[in-house]
Amino acid sequence: MLRSLFSGVTGLKSHQTKMDVIGNNIANVNTYGYKSSRTTFRDVYYQTISAATAATGDRGGSNASQIGYGTSVASIDMLNSRTGFAATGRSMDLYIDGEGYFVIQDGAGNERLTQVGTFGFDGDGNLTDGNGNFVCGYSVKELTSTVSVGGAKVDFGTKADGSKNGGGFLEGYTVKVQYVTTTPTDVVKVDHDDKVITVALVQDTSVTPAKLPTKADFQTALQTSSWTITGTLPKDESGAEIDFNATAIFDKSKIAVIGSDNDKTKNDLVKETTGKIAEEAKFEGDAKEQANVKKIINTHGEMKNIAVGTDGTITGEDISGKIQIIGRLAIANVPNPDALQHEGNSYYKAVNNMGVITYSAPGADNTGTLRSGGLEMSNVDLANEFSDMIMTQRGFQANSKIITVSDEMLETLVNLKR
Template sequence: MLRSLFSGVTGLKSHQTRMDVIGNNIANVNTYGFKSSRATFRDVYYQTISSATNASGNRGGSNASQIGYGSSVGSIDILNGRTGFASTGRSMDLYIDGEGYFVVKDGAGNERLTQVGTFSFDGDGNLTDGNGNFVCGYSVASTQSTTNVGTTKITFGNLTDGEKNGQGYLDGYQIEVVKDTATATTSKVDIDLKKKKITVTLGADNMTKGGLMTALTTNWPTTPTDGDKDASDNYIIGKDKDGKDVLWSDWSTSFDKSLIKVDGIKSGDASTVAGYADDVTATTGKITEEANFEGDGTGKENVKKIINTKGEMKNISVGTDGTITGEGTDGTIQIIGKIAVANVPNPDALQHEGNSYYKAVANTGDITYTSAGNDSTGALRSGGLEQSNVDLANEFSDMIMTQRGFQANSKIITVSDEMLETLVNLKR
């Protein structure tokens, strides 16, 4: 049989595979987060008719003579080029502005990677993606509350869940209040126990050459004016780690009245400090939480599914580093968790799993887990998703060349068949 017949068959198969790849690319031109692929060819096998020889004293050298047997698909590669931001207007739609993949797990704990950030919270508080799998990240280890009064930032003490350490609780906040005892008549802090609001009056004489206020408080109110009471008419100011009421009498005697840090008061005479020439009186409005996260960026074992344990939340949003915050029913801003991002050294080695998922297999390298913007990963942008990176102009050009290649290989088979027919008809 003619070798060209087999070469034509391999060419048809190779071009058919390439057309399959092109068809899949075009079909996913509007699939969020889709990465297009390409098929490359390689030659298959060569039969050596005559080998190469060296030159001798009376004869020149000769080159080898070989006949090839067609082509095959050499590789099907993922093209991981970055694409544009497709605005959706939905705050929980996330786009990775750079390298990195979101980490999700199914109910059996199988991990997958994706760049499609269509996230939402289910009825049990689990953060899930569009396929119902759990989105992974870091849970909150401890929080501290901050607020601004004018240009002054007030930082409350750290509070670790499950620890009391003799401290008083204010609906989940450890409160450390400062008054400058030298100027108590002009500086004061009033606490709204229910709403977690602080009203601070800073007198101009706080701006001394000593700089920040550093004195311990000595002047406390005798009772919380609007706290709830228990059956014995004692004021209740919060709950301890076991859910037991914390009473004002216990809190006021055992609470460590150490300092709240007040940043932004500059040293120098009040008359020379801009904005502080007169008394400053301001109501904080909302207290903001800052959080420390469990194992942020230290390893895969700390990346777990994110669960909202704060209860009903509204106005949920995600920061550029993946921190998820929401507004509680009392108006305070609370931190729910932080979304993790996986950094894959060789993303071209990832294996497609369907549903916009990838699976880490051999040759992907040592995958690391971190928060967005760290370890060479991109920051998160909310309100949009990643577009498909399919280039239609390129795909149509490849389709034309593939069709012509397929046509040419079919012609090889036709001509080879005609030659065989001529050979068979030599004797009639």
């Protein structure tokens, strides 16, 4: 039989595989998060008719003579190029603006990765994706009350009993810093009626121009000064009045100012600055290991106005109108995303040759931040796909001609004897 007949058959099979890949790419041109694939070919076995010989004193060298046996598919590669943001207007549709994958878990605990962030809460409070599987991340471990005043970030810590609702007693309060020239009678005053905490700090008038207090002075004042309480005292969860001087409220040793100390002249800052106290969360297992990534559950009951921040923090408004922190999404960082295996339903499976997958909050460890209100578009390039389709069609036709001509040659050979 003719070798060209077998070469033509391998060419037909290879080009058919490439057309299958092109067809799947075009079919998914509008599939959110889809990554297109490409097909590469390589030549296969060669028969050596004559080997290469070296030159001698009276004869020149000769090159080898080889006949090939066609082509085969070398690889089908996933193209992980980034693509555009498709706005949907839905707050729980999320786009990863950079590298990384959302972490999904099915009912059996099997982990999958995806870049399609069509999320929402079910009736039991579980955060799920469009396929009904659980979305993983970090749950809230502890809430603290913090405020940023004049560039200084103050952490008021948590309740002394370590309860989860640590900073809630300060919700809605404003810290006001006043710069004065003489030491006041009351350094820290708390007005519960107006929900204002006033801290008076003394300027250094021994130099010209007078220096404003440093961030360390702010910290010292909050930690060591006696607090003058005015107004109606608020009540805690048990109905007891809250006294800021009582050790049961918060641990003053946890009051800290984050940032370096900078002396600033009175010309650099206004003489009065304020900051609104807000709740911030510390999350359980906020680390790189897979074991720390769990499904996210809303434990606050019915919520509205649910939103996701760029760092993956999920917040919502409960029935009382209070903003609650529900959890934080995790992002998987895959060293070799080209090795991911398609699982269908826009999922990828972790297999060999990917490297060690690490997990972090969006925006950390080289992962992308999140954008709410849209999804990632397919990266299929229709112009490229149609061009490849034409070349694949012509290649298939050319290989079919090889088979046709080889058949005619064999027919001529058979008809030599009549």
